[in-house]
Amino acid sequence: MSRILRNTLLVMAGTLASRLLGQVRQTILTNLPLPDTTKDAFWVAYRIPNLLRELLAEGAIQNALIPVLTGLPPEEARTFARRFGAFLLGVNLVILGLGLLFAPQIAGALLWLAELSLAQPSPLRDPAVFEQLVLLIRLVMPFLLSISMASLFSSMLQSGERFGLTSFSPVAFNLGSIALMLLFPSSIAALGLSVTLGGALQALVQLPALKGYGLEFRWHPAFRAALGRIGPFAFTTSVRQFLNLVLLSILAAYPTAAVTGFQNGELLFTTALGLLAVSPAMAAFPRLSALAGNGEVSKARELLFRIMARLAVPLAFASAMLVALAPWIVGTLYAFTDHFSEANRAYTTQTVMALGFALLPWGLNQLMLRGFYAVGQVGQAVGVTATIALLNTFGYWLLREQGLFVLNLATGLAGWLGLAIYAQRLQVFQMVRPAQVWGITARATLAAAPAGGVAYLVAVQFGVPAFFLHNILPLALGGSAGLLVFVGLAYALRLPLKLR
Numbered sequence: 001m002s003r004i005l006r007n008t009l010l011v012m013a014g015t016l017a018s019r020l021l022g023q024v025r026q027t028i029l030t031n032l033p034l035p036d037t038t039k040d041a042f043w044v045a046y047r048i049p050n051l052l053r054e055l056l057a058e059g060a061i062q063n064a065l066i067p068v069l070t071g072l073p074p075e076e077a078r079t080f081a082r083r084f085g086a087f088l089l090g091v092n093l094v095i096l097g098l099g100l101l102f103a104p105q106i107a108g109a110l111l112w113l114a115e116l117s118l119a120q121p122s123p124l125r126d127p128a129v130f131e132q133l134v135l136l137i138r139l140v141m142p143f144l145l146s147i148s149m150a151s152l153f154s155s156m157l158q159s160g161e162r163f164g165l166t167s168f169s170p171v172a173f174n175l176g177s178i179a180l181m182l183l184f185p186s187s188i189a190a191l192g193l194s195v196t197l198g199g200a201l202q203a204l205v206q207l208p209a210l211k212g213y214g215l216e217f218r219w220h221p222a223f224r225a226a227l228g229r230i231g232p233f234a235f236t237t238s239v240r241q242f243l244n245l246v247l248l249s250i251l252a253a254y255p256t257a258a259v260t261g262f263q264n265g266e267l268l269f270t271t272a273l274g275l276l277a278v279s280p281a282m283a284a285f286p287r288l289s290a291l292a293g294n295g296e297v298s299k300a301r302e303l304l305f306r307i308m309a310r311l312a313v314p315l316a317f318a319s320a321m322l323v324a325l326a327p328w329i330v331g332t333l334y335a336f337t338d339h340f341s342e343a344n345r346a347y348t349t350q351t352v353m354a355l356g357f358a359l360l361p362w363g364l365n366q367l368m369l370r371g372f373y374a375v376g377q378v379g380q381a382v383g384v385t386a387t388i389a390l391l392n393t394f395g396y397w398l399l400r401e402q403g404l405f406v407l408n409l410a411t412g413l414a415g416w417l418g419l420a421i422y423a424q425r426l427q428v429f430q431m432v433r434p435a436q437v438w439g440i441t442a443r444a445t446l447a448a449a450p451a452g453g454v455a456y457l458v459a460v461q462f463g464v465p466a467f468f469l470h471n472i473l474p475l476a477l478g479g480s481a482g483l484l485v486f487v488g489l490a491y492a493l494r495l496p497l498k499l500r
Contacts, residue, residue, distance in 0.1 A: 018167075018174060021171055022170075024178060026264060027336065028178060028181050033185055033339055034191070036257040036343065036344060037123055037256050038129070040260050044136075045140050046195060049141055052095065052144050053148075062155045065159070082215055082216040083218050084152070089149070089215065096141055100138050103134045107133045117249060117397070117400055122252045123255065135188065140196060143199040145199075147199040147203070149203045150203035153166075153209075153210060154166040154169065172204075173199060175198075176197045229378070246393050247407070250400045264334060264351070265349075265351025265352040265355060269352070269355040272322070281366045284367075285373075289373070297431070300371075301431050304370075304374075313490060315359055315360045317482075318359055319358075320482065321479060321482060323356035324452035324456040324459075324482065327464045328464065328478065329352060330345060330349045332471040335466060351408055355412070357412035358411040358414075361418065362411070362418075364422075365418050368423065368431075371429075371431040391414045396410050423438070447493055447495060451489065458482075462474035
C-alpha cells in the first residue's frame with residue numbers, strides 16, 4: 001500500500017470516527033429538553049467563532065503552515081512553531097476579549113441583518129431569547145482560542161506526515177461536548193460551554209506528541225511566508241463559513257426551528273464532504289505539492305485526476321441517497337424524543353434534500369482547489385473562490401423568500417458553476433483536462449440518478465414513520481436497492497470502483 005493511500009485511509013478513518021460522534025452530539029443537542037428558540041440561538045452564537053475558526057484555525061493555519069514547516073530544517077521548524085504559537089495565542093486573546101465585550105452588539109447586528117433581508121421580525125428578537133443569545137455568544141467564544149491551538153498542533157504533526165493523532169483528535173472534542181450536554185441536559189450554560197470544553201480537549205490530546213512544546217514570544221523570519229499564505233488560504237477555505245453566515249442571517253428571520261433544521265442538514269452534508277473529499281484532499285496535498293514543486297506537473301495532473309475519478313464514484317452515490325432518502329435518514333438520526341419537533345423535522349429534511357445536489361460538485365472542487373496551491377497559483381485560487389462565493393451568496397439573496405429547500409439549492413448551483421470554472425482555469429496550468437473532469441462527472445451522475453430513483457421507490461412503500469426505529473427498514477432496503485443499481489451501472493459505464 002502506498003504512503004499516500006495509507007495516509008488517505010487513516011485520515012478518512014479519523015474523519016469517519018469524529019463525524020459519527022459529531023452526529024451523535026447533534027442528535028443529543030436536537031433532542032435536549034430546551035425550546036427550539038434556544039437551540040436556534042445556540043447555532044447563531046456558535047456561528048461567530050466557527051466563522052473565525054476558518055480564518056485562524058482549520059483551513060488557513062493547516063494548509064498554509066504545512067509548506068512552511070516542511071521547507072525549514074527540523075530544528076528551525078520547531079523554533080518557528082513555538083514563536084508562531086505565541087503569535088497565534090496573542091491574536092486569539094484579542095479577539096476573545098472583543099467578543100466577550102461586544103456580544104450584545106454582535107447579536108443585534110446579526111438579527112438586524114436577518115430582519116433586513118426578509119423585512120420581518122426575527123423570533124430571536126424576543127427579549128428573553130435575545131438575552132440567551134448574548135450569553136451563548138460569550139460562552140462559545142473561547143472555543144476559537146482552543147481550536148486555533150489544536151490546528152497549530154495538527155499542522156506540526158501533519159508536516160511530518162503523522163496523520164494518526166491529528167485525524168482522531170476531533171473525537172476528543174465530540175466526547176467532551178457530549179458528556180457536558182448529557183450531564184446537564186436542561187442547562188443553557190452547559191450547552192454553550194460544551195463546544196468550549198470540546199475544543200480544549202482537542203488541543204490537549206495532541207500536546208504530548210509534540211514532546212515538550214512551548215511558546216516563545218519572538219519574531220521569526222518565516223512569519224512573512226506563513227502570513228502571506230494564510231491570507232489567501234483563509235479566504236478560500238472559509239467560503240462555506242461566510243456563505244453559511246449569510247444564510248444564517250436570512251434564516252434567523254425564518255420561523256422557529258429553521259436555523260436548527262439547517263444545522264442538522266448541513267452537518268450531514270459536511271460529514272459526507274469531509275469523509276469523501278476533504279480528507280483525501282488533505283492527505284494528497286503534500287504529495288501533490290511535492291510533484292508540482294519539483295516540476296513534475298504531468299505526474300501531479302495524473303495524481304489529481306486519479307483521485308478525482310475514484311472519489312467521484314462515492315460522492316455521486318452519496319449525493320443520490322441524500323436526495324432520495326432524506327425523510328428516512330432524518331427520521332433515523334434525529335427522531336428519538338418528542339423534543340424533536342415536526343417543524344425541526346421538516347426543515348432538516350428540506351435541507352438534506354437540497355444539499356444532496358451539491359455534494360458531488362463541491363467534493364470535486366475541494367480537490368481542484370488544492371491543484372492551484374500545488375502549482376503556486378494562490379491568486380488564481382482566491383479569484384475563482386471569490387467568484388463562486390459571490391454566485392452562491394447572490395443565489396441565497398435571490399431565493400431568500402422561497403423556503404428552505406429552494407434556498408439551499410443555491411449551494412448546488414454554485415457548486416456546478418464552480419466545477420466548470422475550476423476545470424477551465426486549472427487547464428491553463430496543465431493540472432486538469434476539462435474533458436476528463438466532465439467525462440467522469442457525467443458517468444458518475446448517470447449511474448447515481450437511477451439508483452436514487454429506485455431507492456426512493458422502495459423506501460416510500462413503507463411511508464415516512466415518526467419514530468427513528470421504524471425508519472431503519474425502509475432506509476436499509478431503499479439504500480441496498482439503490483446500491484445494487486448503482487454498482488451495476490458503474491460497471492457498465494466503466495467507473496473506477498476500487499482504490500489502488
